[in-house]
Each structure stands twice: as structure tokens, then as C-alpha cells.
Amino acid sequence: xxxxxxxxxxxxxxxxxxxxxxxxxxxxxxxxxxxxxxxxxxxxxxxxxxxxxxxxxxxxxxxxxxxxxxxxxxxxxxxxxxxxxxxxxxxxxxxxxxxxxxxxxxxxxxxxxxxxxxxxxxxxxxxxxxxxxxxxxxxxxxxxxxxxxxxxxxxxxxxxxxxxxxxxxxxxxxxxxxxxxxxxxxxxxxxxxxxxxxxxxxxxxxxxxxxxxxxxxxxxxxxxxxxxxxxxxxxxxxxxxxxxxxxxxxxxxxxxxxxxxxxxxxxxxxxxxxxxxxxxxxxxxxxxxxxxxxxxxxxxxxxxxxxxxxxxxxxxxxxxxxxxxxxxxxxxxxxxxxxxxxxxxxxxxxxxxxxxxxxxxxxxxxxxxxxxxxxxxxx
Numbered sequence: 001x002x003x004x005x006x007x008x009x010x011x012x013x014x015x016x017x018x019x020x021x022x023x024x025x026x027x028x029x030x031x032x033x034x035x036x037x038x039x040x041x042x043x044x045x046x047x048x049x050x051x052x053x054x055x056x057x058x059x060x061x062x063x064x065x066x067x068x069x070x071x072x073x074x075x076x077x078x079x080x081x082x083x084x085x086x087x088x089x090x091x092x093x094x095x096x097x098x099x100x101x102x103x104x105x106x107x108x109x110x111x112x113x114x115x116x117x118x119x120x121x122x123x124x125x126x127x128x129x130x131x132x133x134x135x136x137x138x139x140x141x142x143x144x145x146x147x148x149x150x151x152x153x154x155x156x157x158x159x160x161x162x163x164x165x166x167x168x169x170x171x172x173x174x175x176x177x178x179x180x181x182x183x184x185x186x187x188x189x190x191x192x193x194x195x196x197x198x199x200x201x202x203x204x205x206x207x208x209x210x211x212x213x214x215x216x217x218x219x220x221x222x223x224x225x226x227x228x229x230x231x232x233x234x235x236x237x238x239x240x241x242x243x244x245x246x247x248x249x250x251x252x253x254x255x256x257x258x259x260x261x262x263x264x265x266x267x268x269x270x271x272x273x274x275x276x277x278x279x280x281x282x283x284x285x286x287x288x289x290x291x292x293x294x295x296x297x298x299x300x301x302x303x304x305x306x307x308x309x310x311x312x313x314x315x316x317x318x319x320x321x322x323x324x325x326x327x328x329x330x331x332x333x334x335x336x337x338x339x340x341x342x343x344x345x346x347x348x349x350x351x352x353x354x355x356x357x358x359x360x361x362x363x364x365x366x367x368x369x370x371x372x373x374x375x376x377x378x379x
Contacts, residue, residue, distance in 0.1 A: 005347060006312065008304060018299040021150075024141050026068060026291040028154075035059050044285070046278055051089050052136075053281045070136040071281040073221075075272070076112050079130040084273050093277070097134055097218070101211055103186040113218055115206040117183045117192050129208070131221040131272050133284050142215030143295040148178040148191060150294035151210055153217065156287040157224055170289060171223070172196040175210050188213030195223075221272060224287075301378050306344050308371040314339055339365045344373055 042059035052072035074094030208219035340362035
């Protein structure tokens with residue numbers, strides 16, 4: 001325990017913030033089920049409630065498995081109605097996501113997702129996304145937030161069978177204009193998601209929202225629609241009934257015709273009304289070819305500059321600093337007192353020890369030297 005204390009002045013304490021980034025690649029093989037045995041995907045976990053599915057980087061029953069992200073699907077009150085599969089669950093998913101990420105209107109109603117990023121209270125705003133896919137990334141990957149401008153998601157926006165090339169409809173989406181087009185919501189900052197092949201200079205071209213601190217991507221279902229980007233699943237996919245012979249990127253083409261085109265109209269409309277959340281999540285997941293972003297770790301530090309003047313701490317009060325059962329100060333009367341500094345203690349105002357910093361090696365101190373010891377606390 002120290003017997004001599006020195007007060008830290010305001011100029012001796014500095015607070016800093018450092019942002020560290022990691023590159024996070026998620027390949028399509030992970031999303032589409034790397035550990036398949038027949039039709040069973042052991043790294044994809046579905047739940048009895050049927051409201052979302054979780055994807056792991058390894059079979060989820062293994063203790064080595066890491067949760068990567070969740071996928072779900074929701075619809076707004078504008079789009080709900082009788083005859084829609086799991087209508088109430090899809091509505092609940094949308095409302096839960098919207099109230100957390102977008103908040104409430106001035107009339108205390110849940111604010112809907114708007115592809116241009118505005119917080120309009122108009123019920124019939126033309127930019128409202130009434131049918132949305134939600135990709136909720138694990139905190140293990142996101143850490144404190146997703147770095148703005150680093151997000152990329154590559155999707156196959158139309159179906160294919162074994163005889164048809166699947167890469168003809170590959171589109172890459174990202175927050176390409178994050179420096180100019182990000183806003184703030186109750187959940188933190190969020191940016192607009194654009195197609196790489198589209199004009200990213202205007203919010204009207206957005207296809208979704210990316211919530212950086214929450215680690216959630218919201219995509220309108222129109223990215224799979226002929227109305228959205230003109231990509232339509234070939235009609236012959238509908239006739240393929242055996243999943244084992246079906247290309248893994250064509251699950252939406254299976255009966256009942258999810259994401260497949262029909263003479264009746266829009267391909268996505270069939271899936272929105274007839275598919276369950278699990279089936280929609282399967283189809284979305286199987287169309288992922290790559291996801292990549294940089295996460296952010298915010299490292300806050302307080303740096304203490306412990307200044308030791310020439311006339312301070314030249315005499316040791318350490319009871320181990322002895323020779324022949326006597327405390328060593330100096331051997332001869334004319335010698336300079338010498339100490340060796342090994343530890344710095346930070347104390348509260350009432351002299352209670354709060355933190356200890358150890359030097360890598362003892363530092364000699366005598367009246368001819370002055371020292372500044374830099375102590376950093378990270379949190």
C-alpha cells in the first residue's frame with residue numbers, strides 16, 4: 001500500500017476513442033447449408049413457432065457452432081389480409097422490427113419502413129416497404145456496429161434449374177452512398193441499400209435499409225419481383241418436384257410456385273401470399289452468394305500521464321527493499337538514493353486502490369532523473 005500519493009491534474013488525463021475494424025465474409029455455402037445430409041441442413045435451425053430461422057457456421061448441435069445471422073419475413077398492416085399464409089405472424093414480425101428500428105409516428109402508430117429512409121407519417125407513402133425480408137446479423141459478427149459504406153450482399157434475384165445458368169440474375173446490393181444517405185432512428189444510424197447496377201445518387205432507387213448499430217438489413221421483396229428488376233424465374237422450374245435434383249438456388253421454383261413466374265402476373269406475389277416464413281427464408285437464403293462487411297469495435301481509453309519529478313519517489317517504502325533486515329536507502333552517506341519503479345497504482349480521492357499497472361521491467365529512479373509513465377485504461 002502506498003504511503004506517498006501524488007495528485008493527477010487535468011492536463012495529466014486524456015480520453016480517447018479508437019475504432020477497430022474486422023472484415024467479415026459470409027459465403028453463400030454457409031447460407032445455403034454447407035453441412036447438408038440429403039435434404040437436411042444441419043447448420044440451419046428452424047423453430048416450431050416458424051417465425052424465423054437461424055444460420056450457423058457449423059452444425060448447430062455442435063458446441064463449436066457460432067450463430068451467424070437470422071432470416072425472417074414480415075408484412076405491414078397495409079398488406080395483411082385473409083388468405084395469406086401465416087398472416088398474423090408476418091404482421092407481428094414486421095411490427096416488432098418496425099417499432100424497434102423506426103419507432104412511432106406522432107399519432108402513436110408504428111412507423112413503417114420507407115425505402116427512401118424518411119420518417120413520413122403518411123400511411124400511403126409511395127416509398128413504404130410493405131413486404132420485407134429481415135436479415136439480423138449476430139452480435140458476434142457486428143460487434144458495436146457495421147462500418148458505413150462496407151456492406152455488400154450478392155443475391156440471385158431470379159430462379160434457375162439445372163439447365164439454366166444461375167448467375168445471369170446475380171445482383172450486388174450495398175450501402176454505396178452511406179456518406180451522404182444515412183439517417184438516425186431510435187435504433188441508431190441507418191443507411192440506404194442500393195443495387196450496384198442502379199443509380200445510387202437518389203433515395204428513390206433504394207431497395208432497403210441497413211441499421212448499422214442494430215446489425216439488421218431490411219430488403220423489400222421487390223428485389224425478386226419482375227416489377228423490381230425485371231428478373232423472373234423460368235416457368236419450367238415449376239415442374240421440378242424432386243428437391244434432390246433441384247439446383248440449390250431454385251427452391252423458390254418448387255411447388256407451390258414460390259418466386260416462380262406464372263401467367264397470372266408477378267412472381268413474388270405468389271410467394272408473399274402462399275409461402276410460410278420458413279419457406280420464404282429458405283428461398284432468400286439459397287439465393288445468397290456472398291455477404292461481406294466490416295464490423296466496428298469502439299475502444300474507449302483513458303490515458304494517465306504519471307509524471308515523476310527529479311525530487312520525487314527517490315526513497316522506497318517497499319518493505320521488500322531490505323538488506324540484512326534493514327531497509328535500504330543508500331549504502332554510504334554520500335551516495336544518491338536509488339529506487340526501482342515496478343508498479344503504478346491509481347487511487348481514488350479517498351486513497352482507495354482502483355487500478356494497478358505493471359512495468360515490463362524495473363526503471364531506475366534517482367534525483368538526477370525525471371520520468372513520465374503513460375498508463376492506459378481500455379473499456
